[in-house]
Amino acid sequence: MVNNRLKAFTVLNRATQSVQDAVRRDVTRYGLNLNEFAVLELLYHKGEQPIQSLGKKILVASSSITYVADKLEKKGYIRRRPCTDDRRVMYAAITDSGKDFMDAAFPEHEKKIESIFNEWSDEEIEVAINLLKRLGYHVENL
Secondary structure, eight states: OOOHHHHHHHHHHHHHHHHHHHHHHHHHTTTOOHHHHHHHHHHHHHOOEEHHHHHHHHTOOHHHHHHHHHHHHHTTSEEEEEOSSOTTOEEEEEOHHHHHHHHHHHHHHHHHHHHHHTTSOHHHHHHHHHHHHHHHHHHHTO
16 A cells, blocks of 8 residues: 555655756756856845845745855845944845846846746646645644
């Protein structure tokens, strides 16, 4: 007898890996890795953010964020700004060059994401979102 919970775990992991591989291939054509693109996308859509909070928002270890920020800063896509109220806090903001880059790259990236989920109807997407949220909340409370 097949344990459907184990099967669901395996299927979820394989689907996640396939989606991540497709997205990774997409962003590497812009000369970025997934973490760099995620930070840039966050700053593009949400504006200036404390560097310390970037890792949690894009689901990356905070120890990696400084390295990612360094790489994006060297590419001229972000700049750092110290907080005027707390010397321990440093902000990251997208530069004009970074904004120009995302103005060009993000619509194509968005099309890629849409093509990944074109397999599902709008109703199936809603069901998937609700099921995955429910699973996430359940696991957080274990």
